[in-house]
Amino acid sequence: MLSFERVKINHADPKKRLQGFTIEPLEEYSDSSAVAEASRCIGCNICTQACPASLDIGGYIKSTAVGDPAQTVRIVFENLPFPAIIGRVCTHMCEDICVLYDTGGPIAIRHLKRYAADKFDDYSSIISVPKRKFVGKNVAVIGGGPAGLTAAYYLSIQGVKVTIYEKLPALGGFMKTGIPRYRLPQDVLDKEIGYILSQGVEVHLNTEVGKDVSFKELMNKYDAVFMSVGNQKPRMTGTPGSDAENVVHATEFLRRSSFGEKIDVGKNVVIIGGGFTANDSSRTALRFGAQNSYIFYRRREVDRPGYPSMNAEEEMEEADEEGVHYVWEVTPFEYVKKGNRVVAVKYWQNDMVSDGKGRAKPVPNKDKVQTIDADYVIEATGQENDYTFMEEEYLRKLRLTPQGQPIVNPNGMTSIPGLFSGGDSTNGNRDLISAVRDADQAVLGILQYLNLMDKVSEEFIPLLDRWKKYSTMAAKIAYSERSA
Ligand SMILES: Cc1cc2nc3c(=O)[nH]c(=O)nc-3n(C[C@H](O)[C@H](O)[C@H](O)COP(=O)(O)OP(=O)(O)OC[C@H]3O[C@@H](n4cnc5c(N)ncnc54)[C@H](O)[C@@H]3O)c2cc1C
Ligand code: SF4
Known part of the structure; x- marks a missing residue:
């Protein structure tokens, strides 16, 4: 029925x-x-x-x-x-x-x-992809996260020779180093990344562009370059006391965990932030034996990034089941140190003030000071783009949005001919499926830029x-x- x-x-x-x-x-x-x-x-x-x-x-x-x-x-x-x-x-x-x-x-x-x-x-x-002959074009991909891997797959199956340059010892980007293994098992990563590489993609791990190989060299050597470096530079709060040894940025904490390190987080962990990364840090801390894992967010629950959505609700449900504590509408203002270690976090309760425009703003009420014990503090306060790998001559030509993202045309090409960009560095959504979409778009753009459209197998081009x-x-x- x-x-x-x-x-x-x-x-x-x-x-x-x-x-x-x-x-x-x-x-x-x-x-x-x-x-x-x-x-x-x-x-x-x-x-x-x-x-x-x-x-x-x-x-x-x-x-x-x-x-x-x-x-x-x-x-x-x-x-x-x-x-x-x-x-x-x-x-x-x-x-x-x-x-x-x-x-x-x-x-x-x-x-x-x-x-x-x-x-x-x-x-x-x-899946039977065509066994394509080399079409005579070489493309470099900087960064082996979801955007880079997607571009590598769809270009390779069209006979383009793709080489990925990845600074870490493993591919996957934040799929590997951000999202924890209990949400995304290693064998699943291995299966899907392995299938992509089996299309003939060349990979240079532990190779940081800007350090081990220059950006300029890639621009000169390859027919096109896809820049999929993510948005990975940690943004710290600078709260007094954040120089203590037990204060880390969430992306560092999660990366170390993803490479198998067992991190001693003590009993009480305080996470500052409200998005995916805060949740994953909190649940990871519980798996490292924390008894209490608190997420401190400056706004209300309904203001969390990603709300309202089923995804945010489901994420919250799973975190609730595991015993994550949420502390809403608070502003931490001091990490209290003993020697070189934080032992407590002092914070203000916020008042949510609306000026009738946009969402209500959190304003700390400095009369309402509270303190909580903390053995470990994780700042999940976002990341920024980092272009230090690029030489000045390119940086000068790269047009950016006011938010610092490369401006790309509908084909994913930046203001520098032959340089394409996509993923977290370039779109505002900052999720996997948007990184994939950017890469799909850049694949079409690259094939057009390299005048390959009459040689490609149309059936295997992403349909945007x-x-x-x-x-x-x-x-x-x-x-x-x-x-x-
Ligand atoms: C903790 C956490 C949880 C998340 N959870 C989810 C989720 O559940 N669902 C979801 O859809 N999204 C989630 N995201 C977001 C998602 O992971 C990103 O949107 C996605 O990974 C972005 O893909 P990308 O390829 O643009 O960049 P990234 O995944 O950031 O990959 C960029 C790669 O480039 C490499 N790189 C950077 N600079 C250089 C250089 N100079 N030389 C060589 N290599 C370089 C980096 O090492 C990295 O491997 C999460 C993110 C985090 C941090
Ligand atoms: S919206 Fe999508 S999933 Fe829902 S019924 Fe229509 S096709 Fe099916």
């Missing part, structure tokens, strides 16, 4: 989850659950309009509904080479606008993608504007066809 209720996604026992980094919070759908959930979809594809990478969501949900997960993976691969990764950690804005939102709940689009992708250990058994095909009218027609 047709059910309108979303098929429940079971959560693993939080106590077991907290024992380490190996148990994922959300359990996989069984075959029958996946088919039941996918069968609720009416195929209107309204959700595609909310997907930055313009995936054919209705199409791949339908393949799952008819028991063909291989086809689901193939459809996802049209624009995105990480179905199992995105199936776990996507911000899934698509679900926020699913037409079934108020009718039993939105289709579990993200979870269904994970289900389909996890069916296959090796995508080469289900699929969403334009779908409208509310299309949804109505699709719905009436289904129910006829």
Whole structure:
């Protein structure tokens, strides 16, 4: 019988989850659950309009509904080479606008993608990309995060020789060094990155552009360069006491954890910030044995980055299950030190003041001072772009937005001919799927710039504007066809 209720996604026992980094919070759908959930979809594809990478969501949900997960993976691969990764950690804005939102709940689009992708250990058994001959063009990619890897995949399968330069000892960018392993297991990263590299991508790890190899050299040596360096330079608060040895930026904390370091965080951990990174730091600290993990945010819960969305609510639910404490509307103003270590954090309670324009502003009420014990302080207060790897002659030509992001044309090209840019350094969304979209766009731009459009295999070029095909009218027609 047709059910309108979303098929429940079971959560693993939080106590077991907290024992380490190996148990994922959300359990996989069984075959029958996946088919039941996918069968609720009416195929209107309204959700595609909310997907930055313009995936054919209705199409791949339908393949799952008819028991063909291989086809689901193939459809996802049209624009995105990480179905199992995105199936776990996507911000899934698509679900926020699913037409079934108020009718039993939105289709579990993200979870269904994970289900389909996890069916296959090796995508080469289900995807046949053309064995392309070298087309005579070489492209350098700076940074091996999701944007760089996506560009490398779609260019390589067109016969372009791609070389990735990555300063760390591993590929993945923040997929590897930010998102913790309990949300994104290492074997999932290995499977999907491994498949991309199997297309013939050359990789130089531990190679920092600007230090081990110059930017200028890459610009001269390659026919085009894709700059996907992320937004990685830590922004610290400068709170008095932040020079103590037990105060770190979240990206450093999470990076060390991702490379297997066991960090002694003590009993009480205070995290400053309110986004993904604060949550991941807090939950990681609990896995390192913290008894109390507090997230200090200067605004209200509803003001957190990413609100309102299902993603933010789900993230909060998982954090609540694990015992993360949130302290809203506060401003830390001193890390109290004993020797070279912080032992407490002093903070003011904020008043939220609205001037009628935009969101209410947090104003510290300095009469309301409070103190909390702290054995470890993590600042999840954002990052900035860093262009120190570029020589002055290029920096002068690179046009930036007022926020310091490279300005790119609709083909992803910067103001420097042959230099393309995408991902966190370039878009304001700062999530994986937007990094993928930027890379898809730059792939088309690079192929055009290198005059390769008449040589490419069109079937394997990312299709950027699929969403334009779908409208509310299309949804109505699709719905009436289904129910006829
Ligand atoms: C803790 C945390 C949790 C997150 N959780 C999510 C989530 O759940 N869902 C989601 O969608 N997004 C999430 N994000 C955001 C997401 O990870 C980013 O949007 C995405 O990784 C950006 O991709 P990118 O390729 O632009 O850059 P990055 O992933 O930042 O990769 C950039 C790469 O470039 C390398 N690099 C930089 N400079 C140089 C140089 N000079 N030479 C060589 N290499 C260089 C870096 O080492 C890095 O590997 C999270 C981010 C963090 C920090
Ligand atoms: S918006 Fe339409 S196509 Fe997309 S998941 Fe919901 S019902 Fe399916």
